[in-house]
Amino acid sequence: MPSLDALVGRYSTILCDIWGVIHDGGQLLPGAAGRLAGWKRDGKTIILVTNAPRPASTVQQWLDALGLPRSAYDAITSSGEAGIAALTSPPRGIGFLGTRDDRADLVAHGVTIINARFTELACTGLDEARDDPADYRVLLGNLAGADVLLHCLNPDRVVIHHGRREPCAGALADLYETLGGRVCWYGKPHAPIYDHALKLAGNPPRSAVLAIGDGLVTDMLGAARYGLDAVFVSNGINAGKPVPNDFARRNGLGDWQPRLTVADLS
Secondary structure, three states: OOOHHHHHOOOOEEEEOOEOOOEOOOOEOOOHHHHHHHHHHOOOEEEEEEOOOOOHHHHHHHHHHHOOOHHHOOEEEEHHHHHHHHHOOOOOEEEEEOOHHHHHHHHHOOOEEOOOOOOEEEEOOOOOOOOOHHHHHHHHHHHHHOOOEEEEOOOOOEEEEOOEEEEOHHHHHHHHHHOOOEEEEOOOOOHHHHHHHHHHOOOOOHHHEEEEEOOHHHHHHHHHHHOOEEEEEOOOOOOOOOOOOOHHHHOOOOOOOOOEEEOOOO
């Protein structure tokens, strides 16, 4: 089994997840910044790919605040950026579910949010008052009954924030689908975010690209479906557990498996 650096040496481009790999929501994870900087010195192109429901510029400001040098990567793409593009072309009124900060960010980037008589809803996650997806069942049931299209700007189901598991927009979107609602998903594991990431990297062949992440149904499933090799970071949301033996079979991936599993980037 190769070391992480030896494996990375075979590729020109790294698509690296952010939350759970580079930071935990409050601080940089040990060794992550140094590892990225080392790969950059070795000539690798590093694109940070995140399911954050905010535009890349906001994600970059957050990374700046955490202390990640911009010299440690080349560019950022986010599910929020893809969602904003869809919600503003053409311009129209959109409902909203998420935090006040997320709402303000969408409005600042051209999304028109209305409070009633909408046929589409932007979901960035849970709001400040309710932290259990089950608390949204009645609301989501009513929206599904009205055939409101839910735009899920963060397909993550859960993240680890300061050591605590917190549900994300993907958990609400899953519930919405079980209630009969329609969902438009942005970000990993869906192909458009990978298309954009490779464009930012100069369109390298997929055989020259390595994806790194801690999410099974986002990072690993997305890489596999897109035809990319991958490194699984087990100490993120999977709490140190390896990729399940039946992961590929359950997802119709043939004999696919990550090239390497590491605890973290240290």
